[in-house]
Amino acid sequence: MDEPVLLTGAGGRVGQAILRGLGDEYDWRLLDREPLPAAKVPDGVTDADRYVADITDERAVREAVGDVGAVIHLAGDPRKTAPWDSVLRNNIDGTQVVMRAAADAGVKRFAFASSNHAVGGYETEDRTPDLYRPEDDYRLDGSELPRPGNLYGVSKAAGESLGRFYHDEFGMSVVCVRIGNLTRDHPPREYERGQAMWLSHRDCAHLFDRCLQAEYGYEIVYGISNNDRRYYSIERAREALGYDPADNSADYTFEGKPKSDSDTETNGGRYDGDSFASDADRPAPESPAEPNFPADPDDA
Ligand SMILES: NC(=O)C1=CN([C@@H]2O[C@H](COP(=O)(O)OP(=O)(O)OC[C@H]3O[C@@H](n4cnc5c(N)ncnc54)[C@H](O)[C@@H]3O)[C@@H](O)[C@H]2O)C=CC1
Numbered sequence: 001m002d003e004p005v006l007l008t009g010a011g012g013r014v015g016q017a018i019l020r021g022l023g024d025e026y027d028w029r030l031l032d033r034e035p036l037p038a039a040k041v042p043d044g045v046t047d048a049d050r051y052v053a054d055i056t057d058e059r060a061v062r063e064a065v066g067d068v069g070a071v072i073h074l075a076g077d078p079r080k081t082a083p084w085d086s087v088l089r090n091n092i093d094g095t096q097v098v099m100r101a102a103a104d105a106g107v108k109r110f111a112f113a114s115s116n117h118a119v120g121g122y123e124t125e126d127r128t129p130d131l132y133r134p135e136d137d138y139r140l141d142g143s144e145l146p147r148p149g150n151l152y153g154v155s156k157a158a159g160e161s162l163g164r165f166y167h168d169e170f171g172m173s174v175v176c177v178r179i180g181n182l183t184r185d186h187p188p189r190e191y192e193r194g195q196a197m198w199l200s201h202r203d204c205a206h207l208f209d210r211c212l213q214a215e216y217g218y219e220i221v222y223g224i225s226n227n228d229r230r231y232y233s234i235e236r237a238r239e240a241l242g243y244d245p246a247d248n249s250a251d252y253t254f255e256g257k258p259k260s261d262s263d264t265e266t267n268g269g270r271y272d273g274d275s276f277a278s279d280a281d282r283p284a285p286e287s288p289a290e291p292n293f294p295a296d297p298d299d300a
């Protein structure tokens, strides 16, 4: 793709996983309400391509989205405990502003960071914890109705509906990725649910790469690695996008240690050769809940 790609929420966990994997592959335009330190910006991204703006600032967003070919929209409040005023502003109103500006600018592809929490209500007492175990064959595949378990999930379901609207009424290709649980180097530790919905950094980069390359109309897909434990199907992501994940939480112990050195995210990955210095050379990322919102109380 020759045109620039706008990445909102570029400084966060998902944004950095994408940039670490795909920093060299696209002409990026980065937007975040926090200024990005140089270590978070791929080589070649100029100051003119860095926007410090809130996504509810319509004028700034319209400027950032001008002449881009695609948008990856991540900016928002990621907390499952987020209160209504925050998700209403950051996740619903903010997504409306970004999608509207993209549709008006004629953006071709729009990838929206939805969440497992848009369907958290399917994890009923009678299904859990079996649901999180490899032998269980229950699957959500993206065709089911949203069933949020919290207001954050409601805001993600709203974003998916906005995407449907902007696809149907404006013809913009929209893919909603119900992201599972992104962690770096190993799956969430001692957390069955997290291991069932693990998304490794390299699979995250690969998945969003496919969102920028594939031809689609409107899609809802699950963004998880190829985990043995799973209750989300990744078939639609494979079929519609050509997603081909490399990682599996079963390659790690329950405590998060690699079972072998040959098949882990840190060794031999599709995206290990990225535009940044190696992960080991990079400054440690800031804490997961930085910088805008206080941490979810039950986040490890
Ligand atoms: N990390 C994960 O495992 C998952 C993340 N997601 C979604 O992916 C997206 C990114 O999540 P993370 O990277 O984990 O969050 P994060 O909090 O690490 O990053 C979010 C980024 O967006 C920026 N931001 C927040 N509100 C903004 C606003 N109003 N205007 C401009 N910038 C704003 C923040 O400054 C931050 O850099 C979120 O929409 C989240 O709901 C969904 C499921 C799982």
Ligand SMILES: O=C1O[C@H](COP(=O)(O)O)[C@@H](O)[C@H](O)[C@H]1O
Binding pocket: 078, 079, 080, 115, 116, 117, 179, 180, 181, 182, 193, 194, 299
């Ligand atoms: O949407 C999100 O989901 C992940 C996983 O949820 P959890 O309930 O297992 O923690 C969460 O880590 C992330 O912060 C959130 O944005």
